[in-house]
Amino acid sequence: KPRKDIMVYGDEQRLEQVWINLISNAIKFSFEGGTIDVSTSIEGNNVIVSVKDSGKGIKKEDQEKLLKANTHFTSYGTSNEKGSGLGLMLCKDFVELHDGKLWFESEEGKGSTFLFSLKALNKE
Numbered sequence: 001k002p003r004k005d006i007m008v009y010g011d012e013q014r015l016e017q018v019w020i021n022l023i024s025n026a027i028k029f030s031f032e033g034g035t036i037d038v039s040t041s042i043e044g045n046n047v048i049v050s051v052k053d054s055g056k057g058i059k060k061e062d063q064e065k066l067l068k069a070n071t072h073f074t075s076y077g078t079s080n081e082k083g084s085g086l087g088l089m090l091c092k093d094f095v096e097l098h099d100g101k102l103w104f105e106s107e108e109g110k111g112s113t114f115l116f117s118l119k120a121l122n123k124e
Helices: 014-030 058-065 086-097
Strands: 036-043 048-054 101-107 112-121
Touching: 014 048, 014 086, 014 112, 036 112, 058 101, 086 101, 086 112
Parallel strands: none
Antiparallel strands: 036 048, 048 112, 101 112
16 A cells, blocks of 8 residues: 655656556556555655556566667557557656656566656655
């Protein structure tokens, strides 16, 4: 369950788009009955938001293509929905406009975790 006491300064609409896209992707690439875990934490001066799914994961050879602007990458969800990776590129741009970082960890067949960091207004 995301913490409600963590605060960042940012463009609410753009950050909401990041949030919605990461959740939508987690749903798209999860199998029926799978789980999606969302968490937030503070690490130093940063808020870390994590969206983890138990879905199909990303092939090792495709991982390095995913967040690169010059690489066209198409993938398919668990119900054969087509994904272009453009939503993730927008998320990356929006997070970077806030001086943050977007990254992921994935294992094919076991799911993916997408994370982003933003500067915290409050610290632990």
